[in-house]
Amino acid sequence: MKAVHFGAGNIGRGFVGLLLHDAGYEVVFADVNAELIDALDDSDEYTVHEVGAGAVDRVVRGYRAVNSATDAPWLLTELATADLVTTAVGPTILRFIAPHLVTALRERAADASPLAIMACENAINATDLLHDEIASLSSPDEWPTLAARAVFANAAVDRIVPAQAAGSGLDVTVETFFEWAIERAPFGDEPPAIPGAHFVADLAPYIERKLFTVNTGHAATAYFGFLAGHERISDALADPAVATAVERVLEETSRLIVDKHDFTAAEQSAYRATILERFRNPELPDTVERVGRQPLRKLGRHERFVGPAAELAERGEAVDGLLEAVGAALRFDLPADPESVELQELLATREPAAFVHEVTGIAAGHPLEPGLVTAVAEASAAE
Ligand SMILES: NC(=O)C1=CN([C@@H]2O[C@H](COP(=O)(O)OP(=O)(O)OC[C@H]3O[C@@H](n4cnc5c(N)ncnc54)[C@H](O)[C@@H]3O)[C@@H](O)[C@H]2O)C=CC1
Ligand SMILES: O=P(O)(O)OC[C@H]1O[C@](O)(CO)[C@@H](O)[C@@H]1O
Numbered sequence: 472m473k474a475v476h477f478g479a480g481n482i483g484r485g486f487v488g489l490l491l492h493d494a495g496y497e498v499v500f501a502d503v504n505a506e507l508i509d510a511l512d513d514s515d516e517y518t519v520h521e522v523g524a525g526a527v528d529r530v531v532r533g534y535r536a537v538n539s540a541t542d543a544p545w546l547l548t549e550l551a552t553a554d555l556v557t558t559a560v561g562p563t564i565l566r567f568i569a570p571h572l573v574t575a576l577r578e579r580a581a582d583a584s585p586l587a588i589m590a591c592e593n594a595i596n597a598t599d600l601l602h603d604e605i606a607s608l609s610s611p612d613e614w615p616t617l618a619a620r621a622v623f624a625n626a627a628v629d630r631i632v633p634a635q636a637a638g639s640g641l642d643v644t645v646e647t648f649f650e651w652a653i654e655r656a657p658f659g660d661e662p663p664a665i666p667g668a669h670f671v672a673d674l675a676p677y678i679e680r681k682l683f684t685v686n687t688g689h690a691a692t693a694y695f696g697f698l699a700g701h702e703r704i705s706d707a708l709a710d711p712a713v714a715t716a717v718e719r720v721l722e723e724t725s726r727l728i729v730d731k732h733d734f735t736a737a738e739q740s741a742y743r744a745t746i747l748e749r750f751r752n753p754e755l756p757d758t759v760e761r762v763g764r765q766p767l768r769k770l771g772r773h774e775r776f777v778g779p780a781a782e783l784a785e786r787g788e789a790v791d792g793l794l795e796a797v798g799a800a801l802r803f804d805l806p807a808d809p810e811s812v813e814l815q816e817l818l819a820t821r822e823p824a825a826f827v828h829e830v831t832g833i834a835a836g837h838p839l840e841p842g843l844v845t846a847v848a849e850a851s852a853a854e
Contacts, residue, residue: 472664473497475546475553477568478560479507479536481632485643487557487591489519490651490667492531499549501571503540510641511536517641522754526647539571550575555587555663558601559628562594563768569604576605576617586621587663589653591628593686595678595773598625624657626668627678629685631749633757646755648745652677676732680739683724685746687775687796691720692750693763694799704757708750716799717747719792724779726788766803767810772832776800777839784839794842801850819854823847 474491476483479500491498502508511517516532537546550556550571558568572588579586590597602623606614630649635642655662655670662670671677689704695716696707707713725739734742750757769775780793801818805811817826827833827843834840 473553474555475499477501477558482559485632485645486630494665498534500536501539508536508538520644521647523647558590562592565601566604573608579620589626596625624654627652627681634761683779691717691796693759696759705753723792765810777831798846
């Protein structure tokens with residue numbers, strides 16, 4: 472069994488690549504970072520160091536690496552005999568992966584087993600997004616033939632993998648916790664054998680609970696923590712003012728999760744407590760800058776703040792905590808982060824309502840619009 476994994480970064484090496492390796496797959500990493508690919512190519516193994524209670528080290532061996540920017544022919548050769556393709560590149564990068572996959576599907580033998588494709592990104596239904604990008608490169612006549620050569624399954628991935636210390640080489644430091652939930656239905660009776668993953672009938676509850684608890688809580692900690700002058704996530708959460716603001720946000724999203732899905736209030740409360748403990752892990756060298764990265768993406772319509780806030784507002788529920796988190800995100804002013812720079816430029820040049828429509832995708836007249844406009848106006852005035 473062979474898996475081609477796009478994105479040999481933190482999640483690629485520290486989570487998806489590791490679980491595929493442990494599942495017995497021959498793993499081929501594809502990345503556009505030449506230095507990283509060369510390092511993988513020149514190495515025989517790397518170690519995934521867990522930190523926290525019950526931590527163990529795991530060694531990944533026997534992989535290959537291909538530079539997908541400069542060696543498309545070799546990548547295609549690998550894809551031709553792959554059983555599985557995964558990605559961990561970031562949702563905005565999926566459109567750059569699509570051209571490789573459309574070509575691979577064109578060249579895939581009609582009698583080969585369908586290629587399983589799973590985008591492992593922090594976004595609702597990222598595989599659907601990748602599917603649509605691939606289909607857009609085909610024609611309505613051709614696409615049914617290509618689509619029959621693949622199985623697309625959405626997935627939710629959860630493991631905190633911070634930025635790695637300089638000099639750590641290919642080794643990756645990760646938390647002990649992980650969860651990889653994958654839609655079962657697209658595979659029929661034969662889901663891929665990945666012991667570390669679990670296959671679920673309906674992914675929506677898992678991905679919404681994950682994105683609107685883990686990612687909402689983490690990003691809120693980052694933005695409130697940044698404003699309070701903290702560098703590390705664990706220090707930010709040790710600040711009672713930050714912890715209280717984050718709790719307020721998570722109480723709101725938890726209300727939505729419990730209302731919409733089959734999780735009880737007690738289950739959601741336990742899940743929330745667990746994730747806050749994960750964020751507090753003092754052995755995890757995680758920073759507010761990493762967790763807050765790409766604020767424009769994180770302020771998107773179906774993302775961790777505006778997504779749940781819009782649904783709650785539509786239900787007539789209060790969203791003061793989420794709006795406060797949006798306000799903090801708007802003040803994430805970090806010259807090293809291109810999206811933060813763009814965000815500050817937009818704040819300085821757009822009227823608040825125009826900013827809201829453009830950045831958050833919330834339209835005029837939506838019940839969340841007034842709250843967002845106020846948050847933007849306050850952030851602009853504070854500039
Ligand atoms: N780090 C974390 O704790 C978690 C991250 N995620 C998600 O996983 C994805 C990846 O995140 P990280 O691993 O943290 O980022 P990362 O920056 O460490 O890794 C991304 C990798 O993708 C590569 N890449 C960029 N463009 C590419 C292209 N066109 N083709 C092939 N490779 C390309 C980069 O060179 C880099 O090695 C994101 O969607 C993130 O939201 C999900 C759960 C946890
Ligand atoms: O690129 P994003 O969406 O910030 O992804 C990283 C996030 O995902 C998480 O790993 C949670 O699974 C957090 O560590 C981190 O905030």
